[in-house]
Amino acid sequence: MKMNTPYIRTLDANLNRVSEGIRVIEDIFRFEFENSTIIDSLRKLRHNVRNNSQQLTPLLLENRQVHSDPGIAISMHSSMDQRSKHSDIVHANFKRVQEGLRSIEESLKSIKKYDIAKKYEQIRFQIYSIEKQCYLILSGTRKKSFPQTDIYCLTAESLSCGRSNLAVVDEMIQAGIKIIQYREKEKPFGEKYQECMKIREMTLANDVTFIINDHVDLALMTQADGVHIGQTDYPVEAVRALTGDDFIIGISTHAPEEALRAQDSGADYIGVGPIYKTNTKKDVCDPVGHTYLEFAVKNISIPFVTIGGIKEHNLHEVVGRGATCVGIVSEITGADNIGEKIQTIRNKIKDCQT
Numbered sequence: 001m002k003m004n005t006p007y008i009r010t011l012d013a014n015l016n017r018v019s020e021g022i023r024v025i026e027d028i029f030r031f032e033f034e035n036s037t038i039i040d041s042l043r044k045l046r047h048n049v050r051n052n053s054q055q056l057t058p059l060l061l062e063n064r065q066v067h068s069d070p071g072i073a074i075s076m077h078s079s080m081d082q083r084s085k086h087s088d089i090v091h092a093n094f095k096r097v098q099e100g101l102r103s104i105e106e107s108l109k110s111i112k113k114y115d116i117a118k119k120y121e122q123i124r125f126q127i128y129s130i131e132k133q134c135y136l137i138l139s140g141t142r143k144k145s146f147p148q149t150d151i152y153c154l155t156a157e158s159l160s161c162g163r164s165n166l167a168v169v170d171e172m173i174q175a176g177i178k179i180i181q182y183r184e185k186e187k188p189f190g191e192k193y194q195e196c197m198k199i200r201e202m203t204l205a206n207d208v209t210f211i212i213n214d215h216v217d218l219a220l221m222t223q224a225d226g227v228h229i230g231q232t233d234y235p236v237e238a239v240r241a242l243t244g245d246d247f248i249i250g251i252s253t254h255a256p257e258e259a260l261r262a263q264d265s266g267a268d269y270i271g272v273g274p275i276y277k278t279n280t281k282k283d284v285c286d287p288v289g290h291t292y293l294e295f296a297v298k299n300i301s302i303p304f305v306t307i308g309g310i311k312e313h314n315l316h317e318v319v320g321r322g323a324t325c326v327g328i329v330s331e332i333t334g335a336d337n338i339g340e341k342i343q344t345i346r347n348k349i350k351d352c353q354t
């Protein structure tokens with residue numbers, strides 16, 4: 001097919017500009033802030049910037065004319081921008097990335113590649129949301145973030161072989177778990193409050209992120225790190241207005257549209273599931289299977305927890321498909337030896353990743 005060279009060259013230049021801009025920000029968050037959540041999100045987007053237009057690579061290279069580009073001469077004769085602070089460099093590069101993405105979209109539309117243009121529009125929206133997260137970190141407003149970890153544990157007293165939530169949480173912490181959700185549907189609020197106050201103490205002392213299921217009021221009262229909500233709960237934006245920015249909000253999702261919406265709404269992480277049939281959650285929808293997990297692995301740039309019916313025996317199926325953090329309830333709370341079970345699961349995850 002005959003292609004319009006100026007649009008191809010614009011596309012080529014901006015794909016490079018966007019990747020380079022993302023890389024600059026990524027390196028600052030890698031070496032200066034050591035923030036793995038931001039690094040992972042940016043890395044994923046940078047790969048998508050390349051992969052989404054892979055089919056056009058030969059065309060882009062054939063049309064590249066570095067020496068006759070007047071933009072290069074102008075750039076070589078202009079003085080270097082003076083940016084000293086990391087925040088200035090990050091800000092300037094986000095703008096560069098956003099402008100580049102917009103230009104990519106327009107070029108793709110001009111050569112009638114509408115489907116690919118849509119993918120870059122999606123990346124631009126994701127970049128807006130990561131820019132906000134980076135800003136909050138740089139300005140010192142945000143101190144909490146979803147930890148980089150392999151297992152997300154949840155409580156379930158009725159599935160804990162007679163052990164209390166507190167005893168189970170203690171074993172999870174001793175086994176090195178880095179994030180725990182308090183999920184308790186049966187008890188009166190007064191009791192939940194007392195338990196969460198105790199768990200807050202235990203998790204703070206051990207640098208464990210503490211999330212409370214369903215109840216944003218309980219999470220705020222007990223100074224938990226965050227709340228986990230469902231699709232039919234209050235909207236993420238409304239919860240955020242109540243909690244402020246230094247608070248983790250997670251939301252369960254069951255389909256690609258829900259995941260994309262959650263990401264745009266400023267959620268810090270999503271639940272992806274239920275992958276398999278589970279009896280732990282009562283109001284649960286049918287299993288979503290592996291296809292939705294594969295979508296999330298490819299397209300979601302915020303952290304996500306793969307959950308629902310995950311056991312030692314099927315772990316390899318989800319980790320093999322790219323799940324990096326698994327949410328597990330009954331397989332862990334119901335284990336004879338919780339510490340040993342966690343270690344076994346952890347080893348299996350590692351084995352699948354190598």
Ligand code: TZP
Binds near residue numbers: 278
């Ligand atoms: N959200 C989606 S499935 C689920 C939750 C809380 C329950 C998962 O429990 P289990 O025992 O690991 O299947």
Ligand code: MG
Binds near residue numbers: 213214228229230
């Ligand atoms: Mg809920």
